[in-house]
Amino acid sequence: MPNHARRVVSATLPDFPWDKLTDHAARARSHPDGIVDLSVGTPVDPTPAVAQQALCDAADSPGYPVTIGRPETRQAIVDWLERTAGVTGLGLDGVLPVIGSKELIGALPMHLGLGPGDLVVQPQLAYPTYEVGAALVGAEIMATDSLTAIGPRTPALLWLNSPSNPTGRVLGVDHLKKVVDWCRERGVLLVSDECYLECAWDPDNLPVSVLHPDVCGDSHEGILTVHSLSKRSNLAGYRAAFVAGDPKVVAELLAVRKNLGLQMPDPQQKVMAAVLADDAHVAEQHARYAARRRNLKAALERAGFTVEHSEASLYLWTTAAGDDTSCWDLVSWFAERGILVAPGDFYGAAGRRHVRVAFTATDERIAAAVARLQD
Incomplete structure (x- = not known):
């Protein structure tokens, strides 16, 4: 198909939001103790044994x-x-x-x-x-x-x-x-x-x-x-x-x-x-996340942030209490402390004063974030 006739599908799509975090991620990685990445809610704990065994049994x-x-x-x-x-x-x-x-x-x-x-x-x-x-x-x-x-x-x-x-x-x-x-x-x-x-x-x-x-x-x-x-x-x-x-x-x-x-x-x-x-592994993982959520939420609130909604999911929907700080200024504030979070406007204009803070990092990285928020 001639180039002039081919529809460029990517041109119809919104910009991939995570590309905008590159500079902030680099700044967070420069922290002496390394980055605490709370931007993407990716699991970090082991895949349950029941899943690993089932996969092995199904390998043929x-x-x-x-x-x-x-x-x-x-x-x-x-x-x-x-x-x-x-x-x-x-x-x-x-x-x-x-x-x-x-x-x-x-x-x-x-x-x-x-x-x-x-x-x-x-x-x-x-x-x-x-x-x-x-x-x-x-x-x-x-x-x-x-x-x-x-x-x-x-x-x-x-x-x-x-x-x-x-x-x-x-x-x-x-x-x-x-x-x-x-x-x-x-x-x-x-x-x-x-x-x-x-x-x-x-x-x-x-x-x-x-x-x-x-x-x-x-x-x-x-x-x-x-x-x-x-x-x-x-x-x-x-x-x-x-x-x-x-x-x-x-x-x-x-x-x-x-x-x-x-x-x-x-x-x-x-x-x-x-x-x-199998419900047992779900209960175990839920308990891990509950502890991480509890510690991180308390640290954010002690640091002067407000956590809104967040009664479910794996994120804390966070804003600067009592002021009009933009989400990108908040992203920058966290990055200076080696913590990467997601700007709220990734999810729509109504999120321009919020950041999304995931609590899917390891216990050790959550503890590092808690300590940095106290400094």
Whole structure:
């Protein structure tokens, strides 16, 4: 294809936000005791033994995997959703393993056939990949937390994210139900990103899936949820995730993904089944994160910062108490102390006074951050 006729897809995408942190990361790395990287919420603790054993047992895997997923993997997903999230009435045709949640989120508008003229609605503060997925197909993106603000247009797709990345905010049952009802009245596909569902810290404000009967009734029509094993099971390197909900929409995704060869490798499918059936390693990891969160939150508050929301997820949504300091000034302040954090405007203009501080570093690095915040 001649160059002048070829569409440059990257030109339609927003700038990759993490590239903007390069200079601040270099400054943080120059600290005599090294960098404490709290910018990206990547797991650092060992992959659970149950996952490693399952992978070893599945190492002999010469054949092609099936896109729909192994029956035992899909059953493990159904069982986990019922046991952990109270989701009932979901069958094997309502779940589909995918190659990491980011891939699914970024490709979803394309797989659903969206394009120019379609509207995608996302939260006001949001994971940047929602916007990327819309941009790839030329759809319009609207960032709002208000259904009223959408106006008379009917979105093709509406994203929810509870617990939220970046804020850690948890949406209550009444709010979720209102959004479900609004979408169903208008025929809007609702997709809820619930990747942090098990990363909850406030026992009085626990996350609820939109597939829970208190939210959606006895039907999953018009609803999908996205889940990941990256954080709850330290499996980011395995790219293990799944989508669940309306069987008709799952079938649409399956038809597209079969043609594209988007198959989760068979060993990873067996690992997924094993870790979803094991709650012990999740409790152990939750306790590690709880201690890191408690220590880091206290240190931030002693240093004069305010932590808002953050009742769930793996982040502390942080701002300078009582002033109008920009997120980039805060990033610079932390970098001078050898700590790298994420600027809030990565997630939307409403985050321009906040930074996102992850507590996924090791105990030793969290302790280093705590000590530096006290200096």
